Amino acid sequence: MLNSVDFSGRPFHFIGVGGIGMSALAYILARCNLPVTGSDVRLSHITKRLQDEGVHIFWQQQESNLSFFQTPQAIAAPASRPSSAPPLERNSAVSAAHESRRRPAGTSFLPQVICSTAIDKNNSEYRAAIELGCPIFHRSDLLAALIAQYKGIAVAGTHGKTTTSSLIGYLLLKANLDPTIIVGGEVAAWEGNAHLGQGDYLVAEADESDGSLVKLSAHIGVITNIELDHPDHYSTLEQVVSIFDTFAQSCQTVVGCIDCQTVRQSIQPDVTYSLDPETGADYVADEITHYAGGTVATVWEKGRRLGQITLPLLGRHNLSNALAAIAVGRLVGLDFATIAEILSSFQGARRRFEQRGFHNGILFVDDYAHHPSEIRATLAAARIKASEEQDEFPGRRVIAVFQPHRYSRTATLLAEFAEAFSQADQVIVTDIYSAGEKNAYDISGYQVTEAIAKHHTHAIYRASLAEVTQALKQGLQTGDIVLFLTAGNLNQVIPDVMSYYQQHNVTPLAEAAQLA
Template sequence: GKTTTSSMIGYMLLQAGLDPTILVGGEVKAWEGNARMGKSRYLVAEADESDGSLVKHAPEIGIITNIELDHPDHYETLEEVVDTFQTFAQGCKTLVGSIDCDTVRHRLKPTISYSLDPDQGADYTVSNVNYRADGTTALVWEKGQALGVLNLQLLGRHNLSNSLAAVAVGRFLGLEFGQIAEGIATFEGARRRFELRGEAAGVTFIDDYAHHPSEIRATLAAANLQSRPGQRVVAIFQPHRYSRTLTFLEEFAESFTHADLVVLTDIYSAGEPDLGQVSGEDLATAISKHNPQVVYQPNLPLVSEFLLENLRSGDLALFLGAGNLNQTIPELITTMSEPAKSYI
């Protein structure tokens, strides 16, 4: 949730008239790119632990949404990841953290905490939560006092958690809850984060950057919130990096249980050499033990060919991955929009 959280905070400050400079890892419609230059003293930047450079940052406010082993090409163990985050936390004047993450709760000491569970005793929490197909609403609490109702256009528990981080930052900076809620209510999200790419022949095309098992589970949960009765959720996944696929093979295999059909292609290397230890087909075999509705297509042209033959009206086609899988979406929409085609 790094890109969504940082983009949401930047957008919230922008809507509040604070004119922030924003640097994030995804494109955002509000500023037509991944960065905007502001004229105030506020800078919102997304950073991650992928190469260890996170420890070079010493922000006024640091936000940690969760900690997990996501880059086995750089870290051998979760403990090494925790060490990096602990060093980063020590450099933050104020640390905002989600204590729904066990590692954040037990290994770090956030200055300001947030949680979706009111029983955790966090500084910020929610109640009266309503997850809908068109968004989420919740009553937000600050240290035992009700602040008001928050409305999100974004779907799912993970995005409600991200919005609590934004609330915590906004309140720390002195914003009224009304200003915070107004900004968050109109935030449309970043591109490739459950992004609606279009519809054709009754099929809805969604593009999402999810490439880690926990991200895939969260994205599928959001897709199932949006899907209508009888509508299939078709997950099309391109694994990202051999090292990640090998390390989390079983976790990936268990992540697709809530998809009605899984279409898998081969691994996007992201520059890693293929050592012959794991393949997309190996992952398809592992997934089949938990969800038998899985199909392997070794390359993107075959993925497109399969989808053209097998997608049907009413499907929600969810394209997952950090590689180039999403490049197939425009051609699929164009082809399926042709009058001569019929998808039943």
């Protein structure tokens, strides 16, 4: 299956090209001067970036899109760039694409169609591709084929994949190793979710949500942790462990966090890291100091002190992610002084404790947290920031605005969600973002609020985003840290709420009433 992905100039067509994972792959192929098209249902800054790279995008997912490939002019590749990718050329037949971009006139050149798990099998564009006989690949097939062209560094785990893969990509990029990077978030250092490098390494975020992780074979595999997060695909934690174990067996070297008991007992990594010196991990951080802007810690390698790191990211979870990056950096031959200097300037990925604005003394934070463990980690980081800035904002509150994601996850982990908000002063819960699921679980945002309220004295339910917006406009005070916790569309309300507080004075925290 993997060997049949054709990098010699045959077109690629992405159904749902604007998705965060799909768009990264499409960008890399376009930068390699391969012909790329795609379909999506809305314009975004991500699709605009693809268009700037010569990707033709259809704005409906319909079968007629594929008739585009029945005409000879459709299959010409983008104009050649001096920066096209030598790594693909040396390991595959991509060089042929620079010489012959089309089949003889009058013949069809059906594209390789790329889909994600999100594409329904009844999608008319997908069905048309089958009927035409197009080669059809899952997104993971293409990623696996790309990784095979490089010394792949694949970052897997239930939580922390995006930040850890971004840290590793940033480290290698600033160390002049110029990796190719494919991540599930946007990073300012490479202005998006992908970067085509000229070096030997490819750093990729490896997704376990649909089981496709088993397709990936990497030079270095990283496993940050293992939990049950996708009950729509897995029934038990043991099934999840099996997927990670298969991935680990396919990697030459496995780097793993043994603070996670499941990783420690079930995977047995070749290289280990931990925030607990008692574990005896290969890489350990101690003498940890948190401050409002990040974390300072001492790093040890196999019992030898390497030195101090200053990480401009909040929370112990991000320090753990940085240890993974340090371990990988050492495996590829970087000295610790270089690693520490580079990581000290990393500013994070979008939607990972992303500070969207500071207005009228209120800090607005957008975070992708949608699992109980992620929520606890994000709120712990916010609590650190609130505590460190008490002199400026006495009694500073942490306000959690939560949009549950998927009925299956919400129902399965309801008890864990109920206890995940202990470090928030206030919790606002809105309706569940379905992500295309049917509500076969008879679960609602109101039920989530009731469950949280059994453990929290200040939890309220606001069904719609409009109601959430109104509650926030009425209830925030100077000094509040407001966290929008969602993998859905809750963050769409942030600009409106920030605009309101840019224009309206608010009550100082010391005089504030509780949220209604």
